Amino acid sequence: MFKVNENYLKLPGSYLFSTIAKKVNAYTAEHPEANIIRLGIGDVTLPLAPAVIAAMHKATDEMGAKETFHGYAPDLGYEFLRSAIAEHDYKKRGVSIALDEIFISDGAKSDSGNIGDIFATDNKIAVCDPVYPVYVDTNVMAGRTGEYEEAAQRFGNVIYMPCTAETDFAPELPKETPDIIYLCFPNNPTGATIPKTELQKWVDYANANRAVIIYDAAYEAYVSEEDVAHTIYECDGAKTCAIELRSFSKNAGFTGNRLGFTVIPKELAFDGVSLNSLWARRHGTKFNGAPYVIQRAGEAVYTSEGQKQTKEQIAYYMNNAKVIREGLTAAGYSVSGGINAPYIWLKTPEHMTSWEFFDYLLETAHIVGTPGSGFGPSGEGYFRLTAFGTYENSVEAMKRIQELCRG
Ligand SMILES: *Cc1c(COP(=O)(O)O)cnc(C)c1O
Numbered sequence: 173m174f175k176v177n178e179n180y181l182k183l184p185g186s187y188l189f190s191t192i193a194k195k196v197n198a199y200t201a202e203h204p205e206a207n208i209i210r211l212g213i214g215d216v217t218l219p220l221a222p223a224v225i226a227a228m229h230k231a232t233d234e235m236g237a238k239e240t241f242h243g244y245a246p247d248l249g250y251e252f253l254r255s256a257i258a259e260h261d262y263k264k265r266g267v268s269i270a271l272d273e274i275f276i277s278d279g280a281k282s283d284s285g286n287i288g289d290i291f292a293t294d295n296k297i298a299v300c301d302p303v304y305p306v307y308v309d310t311n312v313m314a315g316r317t318g319e320y321e322e323a324a325q326r327f328g329n330v331i332y333m334p335c336t337a338e339t340d341f342a343p344e345l346p347k348e349t350p351d352i353i354y355l356c357f358p359n360n361p362t363g364a365t366i367p368k369t370e371l372q373k374w375v376d377y378a379n380a381n382r383a384v385i386i387y388d389a390a391y392e393a394y395v396s397e398e399d400v401a402h403t404i405y406e407c408d409g410a411k412t413c414a415i416e417l418r419s420f421s422k423n424a425g426f427t428g429n430r431l432g433f434t435v436i437p438k439e440l441a442f443d444g445v446s447l448n449s450l451w452a453r454r455h456g457t458k459f460n461g462a463p464y465v466i467q468r469a470g471e472a473v474y475t476s477e478g479q480k481q482t483k484e485q486i487a488y489y490m491n492n493a494k495v496i497r498e499g500l501t502a503a504g505y506s507v508s509g510g511i512n513a514p515y516i517w518l519k520t521p522e523h524m525t526s527w528e529f530f531d532y533l534l535e536t537a538h539i540v541g542t543p544g545s546g547f548g549p550s551g552e553g554y555f556r557l558t559a560f561g562t563y564e565n566s567v568e569a570m571k572r573i574q575e576l577c578r579g
Contacts, residue, residue: 228470245276353374353378361517
């Protein structure tokens with residue numbers, strides 16, 4: 173008789189974004205004339221850069237010719253891509269990462285979930301609260317957490333590290349020592365970062381406590397401030413305690429293309445077992461490789477044309493972020509984020525929960541955002557808007573919000 177993985181039953185039934193979609197659909201069915209502005213999207217909206225498209229066309233033609241056809245990709249990914257990564261993402265920042273420490277994948281979402289395969293079930297995890305829900309949810313599936321506690325809106329046996337206005341949306345070193353620490357900077361949903369000197373404290377803490385940091389740098393390309401690290405390996409000693417997750421999704425618009433990578437330095441070992449070798453084993457056995465055409469597309473991001481074009485896209489989004497930040501501030505909201513990330517995080521008015529504010533904004537201004545409580549218990553009382561809309565929509569949304577506060 174088969175048995176299901178009962179850990180899955182611990183996950184609350186309805187997913188944040190399906191609840192939002194239902195509410196928006198119900199509203200538009202009743203008010204078909206409403207001109208809805210979607211500032212809740214966590215997906216890029218600009219098309220792929222011309223340099224990327226050209227590389228994809230060329231690689232597609234190669235796949236159609238006997239001499240240049242490619243079958244299964246090498247386990248770790250093609251060397252041309254891993255070399256480009258080692259050179260541009262690391263060497264240029266003074267960090268030396270070897271080619272066999274880079275594992276090409278189909279994205280950071282898959283890697284952030286799958287990385288748990290190489291860790292024992294009885295590791296205790298710590299997460300920023302609020303944060304990208306994938307870290308906690310995949311640990312729930314793996315049986316590393318307790319039950320969901322409805323009243324507290326959290327899972328048992330997880331160390332939640334509150335990131336609120338009081339700490340400038342940064343986590344504080346936990347009182348109870350975790351085994352695995354998930355950090356995500358720039359953060360989704362708060363847009364917060366911490367200075368490199370602060371990140372160094374986490375690295376020192378992890379090394380002192382034999383904990384491992386899983387560092388999600390999916391928004392690295394949005395970092396605009398000098399004192400914020402682009403990679404955790406800019407910190408001394410990070411190679412003995414940190415795994416880094418990277419993605420082409422938000423940096424270069426690859427959400428539909430699927431490409432990312434994970435870095436596991438060979439020095440990262442426990443009791444003589446290197447995590448690099450465990451992940452190599454897992455990667456070779458359970459992952460089929462990112463497609464040749466997509467890896468060539470990723471390589472093109474690092475060309476000078478590709479860099480110029482993707483930087484323009486990020487500048488476009490970050491200009492939207494500026495419009496939203498300034499618009500909300502002018503309307504009297506308390507706002508953070510939007511400087512090193514395409515996310516703007518605002519405090520809901522005194523008497524409104526995250527979901528009440530969601531309804532209020534939808535009904536009065538026809539704007540869709542994301543309730544902060546969907547990203548963790550400390551997100552209650554906050555709300556996320558994203559810069560992935562158009563410039564025109566960002567301007568129009570702020571006009572509506574300012575009219576609301578005058579009215
Ligand atoms: C969007 C996002 C990802 C997903 O990256 P993919 O490479 O598209 O899987 C990972 N981490 C965070 C924090 C994200 O917001």
